[in-house]
Amino acid sequence: MDFDFSDDQVQLGDAVRKWVDKGYTFERRRATEKAGGFDRAAWNELAELGLCGLYVPEDDGGLGMGPVEGMVVMEELGRGIVLEPLAQSLIAGGVLAGYADATTKAAWLPKIASGEALVVLAYQERGARYALGTCEAKATQAPGGYVLNATKSVVPVGDQADAFIVPAKINSQLALFLVERQSAGVTTRGYGTQDGSRAAEVVLKNAPATLITQDGLTALEHAVDIGIAATCAEAVGVMDKTMALTAEYLNTRKQFGVAISSFQALRHRAADMKMQLELARSMSYYASLKLNAPAPERRAAMARAKYQLGQSMRFVGQQSVQLHGGIGVTDEYIGSHYFKKLTQLEMTFGDSLHQLGEVASRMQDTAGVFA
């Protein structure tokens, strides 16, 4: 049992933090948000740091790293509320490396690692909410592969991604496919989301698709779990910075002639925020350290972690705004953007109520970190 980071992991985190501090200023982020919520140049900078290939095996041009490195990186990106969805590259790298055949891997993994191909998970449907097994999308065999008919919602950067990982049913069996955005039959409608990033409605009409795996539910659950662990880590970074901003504000802002950090009601609220932050950090560690566990154990762990993170995000975000007073509800102040990020992350890959249901349905007689 050991919760220290290796020297390499510390260096990786430092490199990302340096990029965030120098290369991803609030002004740049604001400009990106205005321009639609995604900046391919920033994406390429992440790729140059090797981050897009974090989960791509070394033989396929990636760094071949594991969940702890993923956590370190996502936490730093969270600290800078980076809009570009690196979690999607972790998912695409992990899923294709784990489930696709050699041809598909060779065609896509090097491009994912280099940043040339932005591949995102397009799994959500109107009727399914957060459920993974529910799927209206249909796949039918066609010469040279499959064609898909589907409407997938709230797909990250859906109108600018290069390809989608799409769950669809072959008869009644859920399978996972890769669909290129430029293919015939693909239409997208992009829009901004809560946190200033970008998403799209993606409609597939007889769109040509490459089969990744027939065992679609297994792979989709794995994909979402990679996403949950990444989201938990990202959220810790967002909350860590939120906490720091709030503490700084309480110590600077004066009312009644004194710094408002001298008021016990506010001090106790700050203590409660610290509690939620550290519970969240603990459960983010837990999520990443369970990401390679056998599927049932992994799924249960992700539900527990995401529930805790959701509770923490809600509390830290809302209380940060409250403790800032009026400035906290302005667009001008950076803190409100952290709050919106937390709100969006809480609803990403299953919100707290959904995860609570997952935890409740999986409960055993005994429970603990190792059970």
Added chain:
Amino acid sequence: MDLAFTPEEQQFREDIRAWVAANLPSDISHKVHNALELTRDDMQRWAKILGKKGWLGHGWPKEFGGPGWNSVQKHLFEEECALAGAPRVVPFGPVMVAPVIMAFGNPEQQKRFLPGIASGEVWWSQGYSEPGSGSDLASVKTRAERQGNKYIVNGQKTWTTLGQYGEWIFCLVRTSTEGKPQTGISFLLIDMKSPGVTVRPIIMLDGGHEVNEVFFDNVEVPAENLIGEENKGWTYAKHLLSHERTNIADVNRAKRELERLKRIAKREGVWEDTRFRDEIAKLEVDVVALEMLVLRVLAAEKSGKNSLDIAGLLKIRGSEIQQRYSELMMLAAGPFALPLIHEAMEAGWQGDFPGGEVANAPLASTYFNLRKTTIYGGSNEVQRNIVSQVVLG
């Protein structure tokens, strides 16, 4: 970064588990698993079994006869004991006063007091709180006046847990009123059989006699019972409070009680009730998150990089969880948690409990009893003050 215990640590756990299974009397574990009343004999029987093995002072270093375990081994030992249904070790001797005697006592005091603590023969009590000194402990007024080679002690301590069984008591006493309140406090060991010591029970809201008032009326205490230097007692007390800080989170017991909550929920028919089950699920996440928090602190202690600023959170969260599981157990029993029949909380009661489930008898009592957890050991509000200093300076 690695979640797993080492193979050596896992073997250690197996060994402890086997030993506890072979040595913990089943009548005692039955009581613990069902929250039935533990007698003085139950508690001391288990203490002496541990003492004989050298494990009552399981946190002690080897030079004082302890096993010399590291923080992780201590945790594994405590976990195996808790899950098997062992009573909590009464901490005042082996966990609280012994480390102070080791760190600040002289060799004679160590030779005189430590063996009786290690064996479980001598029952110790804690004399900290006073009627006017709760959270503001440094304001203690119990006076110890030096007269030749003895102190004359006058005053009153309160909330003395299990003081009715106490043979010795360690006290914070005022030896000076000069300077800051903290600088005039001394750490004194007092034989409770001394003339002038009176113990009076305080009956708590659950009807139980767990705590006491202790009065000192011109009690003569040999000066050789002073630990360390006069007026330095506050430093020693702080050392004590910082000791075994993961212990106070009591996460191992929380895991055992979560299992019991699930058993009760199934028996009472609320396990399949979505609203109720969700509350158990929330508690399950709380317990896992607390365990991760504890493991982080333990790992930092083991690796020596003791720079985590999160230990203050453990008491707050641990105590909130204790209160929550006792609350949910009581709610699970519903109307059958209302009857308060004291005899039914003792092992072997043959009466007819309303609703037919005698296991429901102690649920309300435990709920009432555990309200203390957010108050004692520095109230949770005081703990929040401490945490806020970490955050805000």
